[in-house]
Amino acid sequence: MNFKAHVSVGIAGGYILYGLTKSFPVFTFPDAELIAPIGCVIGSVIPDIDSPNSRVGKALKPISKTIEILSKPFHKTEENHRGIFHDLGLAIIFAVLSYFYFPAFFGFFLGVTSHLILDAMNPSGVPFLLFKKVHLLPYNVKLYSGSSGATALSFLIATLMIGGYIMLYKI
Numbered sequence: 640m641n642f643k644a645h646v647s648v649g650i651a652g653g654y655i656l657y658g659l660t661k662s663f664p665v666f667t668f669p670d671a672e673l674i675a676p677i678g679c680v681i682g683s684v685i686p687d688i689d690s691p692n693s694r695v696g697k698a699l700k701p702i703s704k705t706i707e708i709l710s711k712p713f714h715k716t717e718e719n720h721r722g723i724f725h726d727l728g729l730a731i732i733f734a735v736l737s738y739f740y741f742p743a744f745f746g747f748f749l750g751v752t753s754h755l756i757l758d759a760m761n762p763s764g765v766p767f768l769l770f771k772k773v774h775l776l777p778y779n780v781k782l783y784s785g786s787s788g789a790t791a792l793s794f795l796i797a798t799l800m801i802g803g804y805i806m807l808y809k810i
């Protein structure tokens with residue numbers, strides 16, 4: 640998926656986290672209602688740091704280039720850049736662990752997880768616990784990253800997330 644797609648779902652997740660941290664004692668660390676949503680938005684775009692051609696990769700070029708060099712022996716470069724930074728299984732584990740042990744990072748890993756769920760809808764899928772690949776759509780549905788269909792689906796998901804949250808908790 641592209642930057643716009645990821646950031647729209649990241650903002651929707653951040654909005655929900657903001658509401659939940661304000662309404663319920665979800666986290667007890669200081670400024671949780673700010674740190675959790677901001678972390679979610681940053682996390683929603685950060686996995687593409689493994690590609691120097693992505694918007695995040697271009698913004699953080701030295702880090703992105705270093706990751707690219709380190710990834711070469713694992714053949715995770717360019718179109719096939721989705722390696723450890725795109726591992727959905729690892730992201731879920733980190734999200735669960737952070738919820739219990741490092742709550743300040745929970746929003747961030749939730750954002751990372753949202754990125755990987757969206758990327759798993761592309762035909763190339765994402766790795767799961769280093770070996771397996773996951774695709775969330777059938778193989779014959781070709782929703783390519785950066786296509787208008789992919790962006791539209793992401794906007795729809797973001798809208799449903801915010802709409803669903805408002806219906807559940809605000810009305």
Ligand SMILES: [Zn+2]
Pocket residue numbers: 640686687725754758
């Ligand atoms: Zn990605």
